[in-house]
Amino acid sequence: MEESRISNETLKLPIFKFDVLHSTQTKAKELYDKEGLDLFVVWAVEQAAGRGRRERSWHSPKGGLYFSLFCRNLGNLPSPQLISLAAGVAIKDVMEKLYGIACELKWPNDILYQEKKLCGILSEVASRGQEIDHAIVGIGINANTDLLSLPEGISREAIAVKDILNREVDLEVLLATACTEVLDRISRLATREGRSKTIADYKRHCLTLNSQVIVYLDKGTVSGRAFDITSEGALMVATPKETFTLTTGDVIHLRRR
Numbered sequence: 001m002e003e004s005r006i007s008n009e010t011l012k013l014p015i016f017k018f019d020v021l022h023s024t025q026t027k028a029k030e031l032y033d034k035e036g037l038d039l040f041v042v043w044a045v046e047q048a049a050g051r052g053r054r055e056r057s058w059h060s061p062k063g064g065l066y067f068s069l070f071c072r073n074l075g076n077l078p079s080p081q082l083i084s085l086a087a088g089v090a091i092k093d094v095m096e097k098l099y100g101i102a103c104e105l106k107w108p109n110d111i112l113y114q115e116k117k118l119c120g121i122l123s124e125v126a127s128r129g130q131e132i133d134h135a136i137v138g139i140g141i142n143a144n145t146d147l148l149s150l151p152e153g154i155s156r157e158a159i160a161v162k163d164i165l166n167r168e169v170d171l172e173v174l175l176a177t178a179c180t181e182v183l184d185r186i187s188r189l190a191t192r193e194g195r196s197k198t199i200a201d202y203k204r205h206c207l208t209l210n211s212q213v214i215v216y217l218d219k220g221t222v223s224g225r226a227f228d229i230t231s232e233g234a235l236m237v238a239t240p241k242e243t244f245t246l247t248t249g250d251v252i253h254l255r256r257r
């Protein structure tokens, strides 16, 4: 393990960098248990058992950016889902700011470019009573990833920053900018105005809204038109018979707007 050189210069938070980890999520929890820090980042050049949403794996070959941001003292948020949404908006902004890439968001937390996946976010929250004790926001970006090194079904639906720009990008700059923006967005969730602004920004760039969708739930599916996102980050879907407010699920976009 080494401490990255950007930790003291660009960012005022410790960054623990590893060549290979099973998962930065798991390591972040371990480091919290051991060191008791309130705010830090774990970065891995490769992950051997990267984790995705809904118990899936996240293939993490060298070239991608894989990190987890550990934060405590987030205050009393109305819904942990807001953390993922805020992180999604932050990464979308980073892509625009650093590379001029205009991304869109797929509910709940995929960042897409031309409908292909550029980044995935896995937020894990631990609560103490009614309050959030800490959140571990795990972010995987197809930065300099060679998409051919991913399993075929995944590479077909993915895109890498280097392929959009026709050049490799600096992972340290991307990491530092992403951490700054994600932290800024998450800290703004503490106020009602900050939450409304995040939801409004999310909705403006959300490809899922106003699309015909199928949402795969733990049990069953919902097919209908996604028409809103609530102030707590849930997706509202209208079917011919009823309206559903969904807090989790896998969305397939059928038809746009």
Ligand code: BTN
Binding pocket: 022, 023, 024, 025, 026, 047, 049, 050, 051, 052, 053, 054, 056, 058, 065, 066, 067, 068, 110, 119, 120, 121, 122, 138, 139, 140, 141
């Ligand atoms: C998803 O789209 O399913 C979420 C993918 C999240 C992947 C990141 S990579 C860094 C962090 N460590 C993990 O094991 N997963 C997240």
